[in-house]
Amino acid sequence: MQVKRDKMEGLPSHNDLMTCLTSTTTRIPQLLDVMACNPTTATRTLLYGYMTLHWSCIYGHRPGVYSNMTNAEVRKADTTGTAFGYLVHVSNHKTANSFGEAQLYLTAEEFGWMKRWLEIKGTLTCTQSRYFLYTEGKNPFRKLAYSLRMAWADVGLHGPINFTDLRTVHADNAMRFQDKGNRQRVSDFMCHNTATADKFYANNPSLKEAADIRLLFTESLQAAAAASTAAGNEDTFAGIDIDSDSSGEEHSPAPYQDSLPRHVPKRDQSLAEHSPSDMGEERVPYSAPTSPTVASDQLVNMQCVVVISPLVNTLYPV
Structure with missing residues (x-):
C-alpha cells in the first residue's frame, strides 16, 4: 500500500496531460512528413511514442491495445466512419475475455493521421507485418514503453512515465469527478476493473477525504449524544404521576408495612x-x-x- 501511495503521489498532473495533447497535435503531422521523405527507425519509434501518448492521454488504454491493433481493424473503421468521427475496434488485448473489444474513438483529424501512416507504410520496405504499428518481421511492436518515454522527453516533461501512470490518472479522475454510472462507463471503455481500485481508495484516502471521514465520526458522536438526551427526557416524563389532579396538590405517600390505610375502621x-x-x-x-x-x-x-x-x-x- 505504501508503494501504491508513493505511485499516486508521482502521477502526472492535469497540466502535463494537456501539454502532451497540445504537443502531439503538432508533432505527429511533422513526424509523418519526415517518415514520408526520409524514414528512419528513430523517427518511426518517436512517431509511435507520440501516437500512443496521444491515445493514452485521452483513454488510458494498456499498451497491448495499441501494439495489437491491425491494419484491417483500422481500414474497417475507415469504412464505417463519418464526419462525426471514427471508431476503431481492437479484438486482441489483455482483458478481451472480460471486456470484449477495446475501442478508440477518433476525430476526423486524428484518424487522418492513421490513414496517412497506412499510405506511408505502403511505400516502405519490410512492411509485411499486419500490425498497424509495425516492426521488421511479423510480430507486433514491443517497445512502446520506450517510445512513450522518448515522446514524453521530447515534449519537454521530466520524470518517469509509463502507460500505467496515464491509465491510473484516468481511473482516479473518473472515481473523483464522475458519478457512479458515468464512472462505470469510463472504466468499461478503458477495460478497467474497478474492484481493486475501490479497495485501494478505501484504504488510502486523500487528505481531504480523511478530513471528511473525521467529520463523519464527529457527526456520529453528536447523534449519539442527542439520542442519549432524548432517552433521558423520556425517563423523566415516565416518572411523573399522571393520576395527580389538576389542582397540583401532592398526594400523601403510600404507607409502609407498619402503617395501615386511613380508611380502615x-x-x-x-x-x-x-x-x-x-x-x-x-x-x-x-x-x-x-x-x-x-x-x-x-x-x-x-x-x-x-x-x-x-x-x-x-x-x-x-
Missing part, C-alpha cells in the same frame, strides 16, 4: 394490632369466643386489606 385496626406473630400463633383476637361455631363464623367474616407501598406490597389480615 377502628374495629379492624384493633384486630390488626392483635395479629399473630411470625411464630405461628392463631389469628384470633383476645375477645375471640371459645365456641367453635362462633370462631368459624368470625374467620369467615375476616377481611383482607391490600396496602400498596412504593417499595413493598403487603397483605394485612383484619
Whole structure:
C-alpha cells in the first residue's frame, strides 16, 4: 500500500496531460512528413511514442491495445466512419475475455493521421507485418514503453512515465469527478476493473477525504449524544404521576408495612394490632369466643386489606 501511495503521489498532473495533447497535435503531422521523405527507425519509434501518448492521454488504454491493433481493424473503421468521427475496434488485448473489444474513438483529424501512416507504410520496405504499428518481421511492436518515454522527453516533461501512470490518472479522475454510472462507463471503455481500485481508495484516502471521514465520526458522536438526551427526557416524563389532579396538590405517600390505610375502621385496626406473630400463633383476637361455631363464623367474616407501598406490597389480615 505504501508503494501504491508513493505511485499516486508521482502521477502526472492535469497540466502535463494537456501539454502532451497540445504537443502531439503538432508533432505527429511533422513526424509523418519526415517518415514520408526520409524514414528512419528513430523517427518511426518517436512517431509511435507520440501516437500512443496521444491515445493514452485521452483513454488510458494498456499498451497491448495499441501494439495489437491491425491494419484491417483500422481500414474497417475507415469504412464505417463519418464526419462525426471514427471508431476503431481492437479484438486482441489483455482483458478481451472480460471486456470484449477495446475501442478508440477518433476525430476526423486524428484518424487522418492513421490513414496517412497506412499510405506511408505502403511505400516502405519490410512492411509485411499486419500490425498497424509495425516492426521488421511479423510480430507486433514491443517497445512502446520506450517510445512513450522518448515522446514524453521530447515534449519537454521530466520524470518517469509509463502507460500505467496515464491509465491510473484516468481511473482516479473518473472515481473523483464522475458519478457512479458515468464512472462505470469510463472504466468499461478503458477495460478497467474497478474492484481493486475501490479497495485501494478505501484504504488510502486523500487528505481531504480523511478530513471528511473525521467529520463523519464527529457527526456520529453528536447523534449519539442527542439520542442519549432524548432517552433521558423520556425517563423523566415516565416518572411523573399522571393520576395527580389538576389542582397540583401532592398526594400523601403510600404507607409502609407498619402503617395501615386511613380508611380502615377502628374495629379492624384493633384486630390488626392483635395479629399473630411470625411464630405461628392463631389469628384470633383476645375477645375471640371459645365456641367453635362462633370462631368459624368470625374467620369467615375476616377481611383482607391490600396496602400498596412504593417499595413493598403487603397483605394485612383484619
